[in-house]
Amino acid sequence: MVWTVETIDLRKVFDGRIVLDSVSLAVPAGSIHGVVGANGAGKSTLLRILMGLYRPTGGQVRVLGELVGDEAAELRQRVHLVASEGDLPRAMRVRDYLHYHRLLYHRWDDGRCQRLLEALELPVRRSLRHLSQGMKTQLRLAAALSARPDVLLLDEPTNGLDPVVKRQFLQLLVQEAAGAGTTIVIATHHLDDLDRIADGITVLYNGRAVASGQLDALKQRVKRVQAVLPGEIPEAVRQHPGVVDVVRSGQMVTVTVDGDVDAVMAALRQAGAQYCEVLDLELDELFRHFMDKEGYRREGILLS
Numbered sequence: 113m114v115w116t117v118e119t120i121d122l123r124k125v126f127d128g129r130i131v132l133d134s135v136s137l138a139v140p141a142g143s144i145h146g147v148v149g150a151n152g153a154g155k156s157t158l159l160r161i162l163m164g165l166y167r168p169t170g171g172q173v174r175v176l177g178e179l180v181g182d183e184a185a186e187l188r189q190r191v192h193l194v195a196s197e198g199d200l201p202r203a204m205r206v207r208d209y210l211h212y213h214r215l216l217y218h219r220w221d222d223g224r225c226q227r228l229l230e231a232l233e234l235p236v237r238r239s240l241r242h243l244s245q246g247m248k249t250q251l252r253l254a255a256a257l258s259a260r261p262d263v264l265l266l267d268e269p270t271n272g273l274d275p276v277v278k279r280q281f282l283q284l285l286v287q288e289a290a291g292a293g294t295t296i297v298i299a300t301h302h303l304d305d306l307d308r309i310a311d312g313i314t315v316l317y318n319g320r321a322v323a324s325g326q327l328d329a330l331k332q333r334v335k336r337v338q339a340v341l342p343g344e345i346p347e348a349v350r351q352h353p354g355v356v357d358v359v360r361s362g363q364m365v366t367v368t369v370d371g372d373v374d375a376v377m378a379a380l381r382q383a384g385a386q387y388c389e390v391l392d393l394e395l396d397e398l399f400r401h402f403m404d405k406e407g408y409r410r411e412g413i414l415l416s
């Protein structure tokens with residue numbers, strides 16, 4: 113299979129510190145891929161490398177079939193990075209900003225730009241210094257989408273968006289991927305947003321990809337079993353290699369399983385479980401599972 117975005121054993125070292133360590137991920141064309149991880153995990157660095165802004169220290173990076181770095185100028189016409197942070201030129205108006213992008217990108221589509229401006233209700237005459245943070249984010253997205261990218265890299269795109277605009281923004285991304293076939297990679301902490309729209313995810317922990325793949329497959333792999341069990345929890349459940357967590361609340365037993373869920377169900381039934389149900393994990397629970405597996409813990413701060 114040819115991937116639109118692919119890294120193999122990607123490594124990035126800043127000042128002797130490893131920030132990305134052997135990261136391999138593969139994103140198919142026209143799909144939405146989320147990159148998640150704790151603060152400082154390396155998400156923005158990964159996007160910047162995909163964009164050709166940082167050189168990898170090791171490994172391979174291919175975007176649209178090209179090794180990133182060799183064809184950066186041509187790739188920049190087809191690959192766009194939108195970050196919610198960073199300054200916009202304060203002296204420009206919205207329309208000047210868009211016109212500037214129109215000159216830069218030869219795939220620019222005026223009709224598309226107009227439709228986006230109307231849908232997002234962006235005030236074309238307003239000076240950029242008077243735009244709210246959310247409006248700036250929408251303007252950046254409008255500029256990127258008007259240039260008809262093949263790959264859209266989004267760094268924390270929904271920061272500062274109100275819930276209604278956020279929903280519209282996410283819908284736009286789904287349409288863009290499904291309709292125009294654009295491949296979208298989003299780095300974000302908003303797991304509920306990703307759960308709604310992502311086809312795949314990569315979980316970064318200390319610069320390593322501790323999980324990467326299609327979201328359905330990852331959700332298929334990690335399940336939660338709930339059972340009513342009056343008696344003892346059997347050793348066969350506790351010792352099962354796929355069992356990562358067992359919680360009892362009264363007679364209700366909840367077991368998180370990364371692996372063979374059927375074997376755990378069978379052991380519970382054999383121990384006299386009266387009711388057994390397999391539940392899917394939400395993305396935030398899945399994320400916590402992969403982080404816990406790596407021993408990620410943050411202690412609370414005690415204020416006196």
Ligand SMILES: Nc1ncnc2c1ncn2[C@@H]1O[C@H](COP(=O)(O)OP(=O)(O)OP(=O)(O)O)[C@@H](O)[C@H]1O
Binds near residue numbers: 149152158
């Ligand atoms: N240009 C740079 N020079 C040196 N170190 C850097 C540079 N850019 C990022 N880093 C370091 O690399 C690590 C990963 O940073 P990065 O911004 O990629 O993380 P992140 O996952 O996007 O974090 P957050 O969720 O907080 O935005 C951090 O320790 C950061 O300090």
